[in-house]
Amino acid sequence: MRFPKKRSFRSLSEVFRDRGGATAIIVALAMPVxxxxxxxxxxxxxxxxxxxxxQHAADMAAHAGAIRLRAGDEKASVQAAAxxxxxxxxxxxxxxxxxxxxxxxxxxxxxSASSVEVVLKMAQPRYFSSVFVKEPVEMSxxxxxxxxxxxxxxxxxxxxxxxxRAITVxxxxxxxxxxxxxxxxxxxxxxxxxxxxxxxxxxxxVRTVGGAVTDGxxxxxxxxxxEQMAPMVRDPYADAVEPAIEGTCISAxxxxxxxFEPDFVHSSGIPALRICxxxxxxxxxxxxxxxYIIDGGEFNLNANGDVAIDAxxxxxxxxxxYLAGDATLSLSGNGSLNIRAPSTGPYAGILFxxxxxxxxxxxxxxxxxxxxxxxxxxxxxxxxxxxxxSTMSNGCTQIIGYTVExxxxSTLRxxxxxxxxxxxxxxxxxxxxE
Numbered sequence: 001m002r003f004p005k006k007r008s009f010r011s012l013s014e015v016f017r018d019r020g021g022a023t024a025i026i027v028a029l030a031m032p033v034x035x036x037x038x039x040x041x042x043x044x045x046x047x048x049x050x051x052x053x054x055q056h057a058a059d060m061a062a063h064a065g066a067i068r069l070r071a072g073d074e075k076a077s078v079q080a081a082a083x084x085x086x087x088x089x090x091x092x093x094x095x096x097x098x099x100x101x102x103x104x105x106x107x108x109x110x111x112s113a114s115s116v117e118v119v120l121k122m123a124q125p126r127y128f129s130s131v132f133v134k135e136p137v138e139m140s141x142x143x144x145x146x147x148x149x150x151x152x153x154x155x156x157x158x159x160x161x162x163x164x165r166a167i168t169v170x171x172x173x174x175x176x177x178x179x180x181x182x183x184x185x186x187x188x189x190x191x192x193x194x195x196x197x198x199x200x201x202x203x204x205x206v207r208t209v210g211g212a213v214t215d216g217x218x219x220x221x222x223x224x225x226x227e228q229m230a231p232m233v234r235d236p237y238a239d240a241v242e243p244a245i246e247g248t249c250i251s252a253x254x255x256x257x258x259x260f261e262p263d264f265v266h267s268s269g270i271p272a273l274r275i276c277x278x279x280x281x282x283x284x285x286x287x288x289x290x291x292y293i294i295d296g297g298e299f300n301l302n303a304n305g306d307v308a309i310d311a312x313x314x315x316x317x318x319x320x321x322y323l324a325g326d327a328t329l330s331l332s333g334n335g336s337l338n339i340r341a342p343s344t345g346p347y348a349g350i351l352f353x354x355x356x357x358x359x360x361x362x363x364x365x366x367x368x369x370x371x372x373x374x375x376x377x378x379x380x381x382x383x384x385x386x387x388x389x390s391t392m393s394n395g396c397t398q399i400i401g402y403t404v405e406x407x408x409x410s411t412l413r414x415x416x417x418x419x420x421x422x423x424x425x426x427x428x429x430x431x432x433x434e
Contacts, residue, residue: 115146192211260275398421
């Protein structure tokens with residue numbers, strides 16, 4: 001009988017040379033490293049996603065703020081709009097981590113009053129990487145939006161935000177508005193209303209935040225149709241401070257004068273004269289440069305038409321008339337105008353300044369073929385009626401009212417290239433620039 005041969009034990013070197021099961025061991029040792037790498041990769045990818053979302057929120061916030069800046073809102077409203085847009089766009093950080101700035105404090109547009117900068121910051125907690133670093137990841141995003149200047153200009157602006165027929169062209173009127181546009185900031189469906197076959201209006205363009213009701217009598221030289229749902233146009237004089245009512249009222253005998261001159265220096269630094277209870281001009285009257293406070297009553301230029309055209313006029317260079325309280329303006333077609341607003345100072349560009357506290361008042365403007373006005377009729381809380389055979393010729397005339405009505409035959413020429421009125425910019429674009 002033969003017995004099987006006994007196997008001898010392998011040498012130690014043979015054991016080490018044996019590769020059986022090595023792959024499993026290597027995989028077991030490498031798995032934590034692979035899993036950690038995958039986790040770190042996923043975490044880095046998530047951070048990139050957060051960064052992209054933050055940048056999107058910053059872009060949207062800057063753009064929203066610039067939209068409100070374009071509309072003429074105050075700084076607080078611009079910043080509130082930017083914060084709201086950032087949150088609505090998915091920014092997951094705290095509200096205090098949203099920093100809207102106008103003007104910007106850094107970058108190429110630093111100090112630009114027409115720009116909005118938004119900086120977002122967030123401390124993002126770590127996940128897998130917290131094994132190595134405990135501090136959160138500091139993330140940030142920044143964007144700048146700029147309100148771009150426009151070459152389009154308006155010389156008629158209705159500021160009412162919701163009024164129906166905020167701009168009306170009515171009756172058998174024939175209105176020619178040269179070198180500029182008409183704009184209504186109302187969002188009503190008939191914010192611009194012209195529906196009368198006998199009315200005619202020639203203008204550069206008609207623009208309205210709401211809708212426009214027009215007919216064949218509307219002729220636009222620069223637009224094929226009225227621009228509806230247009231951006232709101234800012235009030236160019238929104239930051240003009242109303243004059244304080246100061247000084248002693250002049251006497252009744254002084255009101256009959258043919259020349260008026262300031263008799264004190266107003267707190268604004270401008271020579272001024274206070275006229276209480278209105279002023280009725282029925283002859284040739286001149287005004288020296290300065291501020292004229294019409295404290296209540298009616299400011300009439302031959303309003304009842306009982307004086308011949310060449311017998312009544314109003315002239316003045318560098319003058320501003322402030323309509324305080326319930327003071328109203330009535331410039332008749334039987335009186336000619338040759339008046340110019342100041343080119344410097346706090347009321348530069350403003351001819352007639354209606355108090356913002358006025359409500360329910362209507363100011364009426366009727367010129368004639370000899371009238372020249374340089375400046376703005378600025379009555380932001382009142383209605384303006386541009387009526388009769390009024391012709392404002394050879395001047396730079398702006399009409400800014402709560403509502404504006406044209407009736408009668410009117411020509412309004414606006415050539416403001418060499419004057420210091422503030423421009424009423426239309427078709428203003430907002431672009432992300434940084």
